[in-house]
Amino acid sequence: MRTIKRVGGMAVAGLLLSSFVGGPAASAQTTSSPETYLGSAAGHALLLSIAGNGVSAGSSSASLDSTLKVLAEGTGVLNTGVLPLGGTTPVRAEVSGDSTRDAKELSCVTPALTAPLNTLLTVGVACGSALAEVQGGLPKAVGTGTVMDLDVMANTVLSSVPISALDPVLQPVLGTIDTINKLVDNLDGEGGTVPDLKLDDSVTELLGALQSTKTLDVRIGDSVSQVVTSGDTVTSTATSAGGVISLLPVSLPLADGTVVVKPIVEIVIGSSRASAVYNRGGGASSGSFDPSIVTLRINLPTTDALGQVTGINFQEIKIAPNLQAVPVAAALAAPCADAPNEICVLAGTPLETRIAVASGRTFTNPDGTVGAVADAVKVHALKNIGSLVAALDGGILLELAHSEALVGGQAPQTLAMPDIPRTLPRTGSSSLLPVIGLAGLAAAFFSRRALVRSH
Amino acid sequence: MDPVIQFLRSNPWARRGLSFFSVALLVSALGVLGYPVYTNVVHDREQGQLDREIASDDVARAYRARQLKDGDPLTRIKIPRLGVNTVVVEGTSSKALRAGAGHYPNTPLPCEAGNVAIAGHRTTYGKPFADLDRLKEGDVIILETPIGSCTYEMERAPFIVEPTDFSVVTNDPAKSILTLTTCHPRGSAAKRLIVQATLSKGAGAAA
Numbered sequence: 001m002r003t004i005k006r007v008g009g010m011a012v013a014g015l016l017l018s019s020f021v022g023g024p025a026a027s028a029q030t031t032s033s034p035e036t037y038l039g040s041a042a043g044h045a046l047l048l049s050i051a052g053n054g055v056s057a058g059s060s061s062a063s064l065d066s067t068l069k070v071l072a073e074g075t076g077v078l079n080t081g082v083l084p085l086g087g088t089t090p091v092r093a094e095v096s097g098d099s100t101r102d103a104k105e106l107s108c109v110t111p112a113l114t115a116p117l118n119t120l121l122t123v124g125v126a127c128g129s130a131l132a133e134v135q136g137g138l139p140k141a142v143g144t145g146t147v148m149d150l151d152v153m154a155n156t157v158l159s160s161v162p163i164s165a166l167d168p169v170l171q172p173v174l175g176t177i178d179t180i181n182k183l184v185d186n187l188d189g190e191g192g193t194v195p196d197l198k199l200d201d202s203v204t205e206l207l208g209a210l211q212s213t214k215t216l217d218v219r220i221g222d223s224v225s226q227v228v229t230s231g232d233t234v235t236s237t238a239t240s241a242g243g244v245i246s247l248l249p250v251s252l253p254l255a256d257g258t259v260v261v262k263p264i265v266e267i268v269i270g271s272s273r274a275s276a277v278y279n280r281g282g283g284a285s286s287g288s289f290d291p292s293i294v295t296l297r298i299n300l301p302t303t304d305a306l307g308q309v310t311g312i313n314f315q316e317i318k319i320a321p322n323l324q325a326v327p328v329a330a331a332l333a334a335p336c337a338d339a340p341n342e343i344c345v346l347a348g349t350p351l352e353t354r355i356a357v358a359s360g361r362t363f364t365n366p367d368g369t370v371g372a373v374a375d376a377v378k379v380h381a382l383k384n385i386g387s388l389v390a391a392l393d394g395g396i397l398l399e400l401a402h403s404e405a406l407v408g409g410q411a412p413q414t415l416a417m418p419d420i421p422r423t424l425p426r427t428g429s430s431s432l433l434p435v436i437g438l439a440g441l442a443a444a445f446f447s448r449r450a451l452v453r454s455h
Numbered sequence: 456m457d458p459v460i461q462f463l464r465s466n467p468w469a470r471r472g473l474s475f476f477s478v479a480l481l482v483s484a485l486g487v488l489g490y491p492v493y494t495n496v497v498h499d500r501e502q503g504q505l506d507r508e509i510a511s512d513d514v515a516r517a518y519r520a521r522q523l524k525d526g527d528p529l530t531r532i533k534i535p536r537l538g539v540n541t542v543v544v545e546g547t548s549s550k551a552l553r554a555g556a557g558h559y560p561n562t563p564l565p566c567e568a569g570n571v572a573i574a575g576h577r578t579t580y581g582k583p584f585a586d587l588d589r590l591k592e593g594d595v596i597i598l599e600t601p602i603g604s605c606t607y608e609m610e611r612a613p614f615i616v617e618p619t620d621f622s623v624v625t626n627d628p629a630k631s632i633l634t635l636t637t638c639h640p641r642g643s644a645a646k647r648l649i650v651q652a653t654l655s656k657g658a659g660a661a662a
Contacts, residue, residue, distance in 0.1 A: 422619065423618035423619050424574065424616075424618050424619075424620070424621065424623075424624070424636050424647045425547040425552060425557070425574040425636065426618075426638060426644045427552060427574055427575055427576045427577055427584065427636070427637045427638050427644075428576065428577045428578050428579075428637065428638025428639075428641065428642060428643060428644050432642075433487055433488075433490060433491075433642075434487075434488060436484075436487050437484045437485075437486075437487035437488035438484070438488070439484075440480050440481070440483050440484025440487065441480075441481065441484040441485075441488075443477075443480050443484075444477045444478075444480035444481035444484060447473055447474075447476060447477035447480065448477050450459060450460065450463060450473065451463065451470060451473055451474055451477065453457075453460050454460050454463035454464050454470060
């Protein structure tokens with residue numbers, strides 16, 4: 001028993017001594033930089049601009065970052081130009097901080113457009129919704145925009161333009177149609193059954209349709225933009241549903257003499273999707289896009305004739321992401337000289353129209369953020385019409401199913417800092433040490449004395 | 456009867472506890488009182504080894520190549536007025552300073568241009584800087600390196616600064632001075648005692 005007391009006492013003494021003799025434990029100093037990330041997505045089902053002013057319909061956007069700030073918007077119709085043309089109020093949800101939520105349900109109105117846009121454009125019901133929340137430190141943003149129906153009527157302006165003023169336009173068209181006629185003759189042979197294109201009929205019909213007919217009839221879908229954070233990733237996705245664009249609905253005679261009303265061109269569009277993902281563990285980002293597959297339906301009588309001879313179905317052309325002009329139709333539509341990914345129709349004329357279909361790309365910004373963009377259709381019609389009608393300078397710009405997404409960030413880092421002394425080296429012990437030692441001796445002496453007396 | 460004694464008689468567990476505690480107190484007190492003696496023993500052992508190493512060719516080679524590591528012998532410091540004669544090591548870590556005195560790593564080497572700074576113990580580990588406060592203007596300090604020696608002369612009396620005042624060891628290439636630092640007052644680390652002297656002989660000895 002006595003031995004246990006002595007050994008135990010020595011052990012405690014050793015511990016007490018080490019607190020005086022031992023120096024401070026060496027510890028590596030470190031500094032850490034916290035994780036940072038951001039994500040954003042945006043899209044619109046339709047962007048329509050006439051002479052530089054217009055609206056975007058079915059717009060959505062979503063954004064968040066590692067400071068837990070989240071913002072989402074969904075808009076039915078949004079004014080994009082300088083002129084006050086009307087529209088709907090964006091539905092907006094915004095939060096900041098953990099355990100927060102702001103949800104705005106779907107809100108629909110019929111937008112009131114003002115002159116002169118309301119003479120060119122009619123819009124059906126337009127809706128928007130938005131959600132912003134942070135739960136468990138994971139932010140999320142979702143925005144949705146929708147337009148049910150939209151009509152474009154450029155004819156109200158073009159009807160004031162006399163056809164004779166469009167003579168400068170006819171010359172290149174004349175040459176093009178003449179080329180087609182010769183080609184058809186060569187294929188069909190002398191005495192063939194395919195009739196020649198009638199210059200006056202085709203061009204007059206086209207110009208007449210522009211002056212009298214609703215230019216565009218568009219049915220479009222939703223645009224949804226969302227950014228979602230999980231333990232591993234930050235994912236930004238924008239999806240724009242497609243629709244049907246009917247261009248220049250006109251009366252077309254059939255072979256049997258009956259007449260049907262069909263659009264000269266119908267563009268049937270799927271949906272476009274742009275996505276970007278940030279890996280929180282590794283700090284790497286990647287982007288991807290899925291452009292729409294577009295079906296182009298051309299309903300001019302000439303297309304039937306050409307199709308009979310060449311065996312190519314001109315009435316329906318499926319356009320893959322790498323848009324390629326149909327060879328025989330190259331005279332009318334060919335890759336633009338300054339933008340090979342776009343098709344130019346009536347290039348070099350006031351009626352020049354450019355079409356980019358099912359295109360997309362990924363990109364990396366100088367700050368390291370990675371993004372993707374996808375477009376179903378981008379049509380710039382009557383691009384140079386301003387030379388004939390000043391009020392329409394800029395033509396008609398139509399973007400359908402546009403989606404874009406962006407992410408970026410940096411994983412948390414722990415850096416070893418060099419040891420930096422906070423004071424000049426300590427080169428003196430405490431002057432209290434001898435006092436403490438003597439006090440300890442005295443206490444030990446009196447303790448033993450009390451023990452002896454208690455036996 | 457003393458109530459404490461009465462309590463101890465009637466509670467065996469209290470007696471055992473007090474017995475255990477008294478042994479611990481005794482050993483701790485002896486340890487605390489013996490700590491300075493212990494550090495001096497360590498210092499003497501270190502200095503004995505450093506005495507041999509500083510004369511070696513390896514150290515001279517490392518000195519010329521500026522490749523001395525923390526704890527390596529650097530120079531001998533002599534203060535004739537105080538009878539100081541000790542080997543200074545490279546570095547001012549707690550381990551390096553067990554040798555008694557250490558050279559600030561980010562300052563020039565002894566006898567070079569600039570502010571050469573050395574820290575030394577005042578109460579333990581041989582206490583080489585115990586009596587720095589007795590120095591005065593005109594006193595000399597000699598540094599003997601493996602490749603040469605030089606002499607510094609004091610042009611001002613020792614002075615006191617805060618422990619966080621690093622300006623005293625900041626380098627100034629336009630001047631050739633030696634700065635010695637130690638704790639102040641004796642037995643306390645509340646302040647720092649500073650001695651500064653200007654190079655008077657042997658300026659190119661360590662080039």
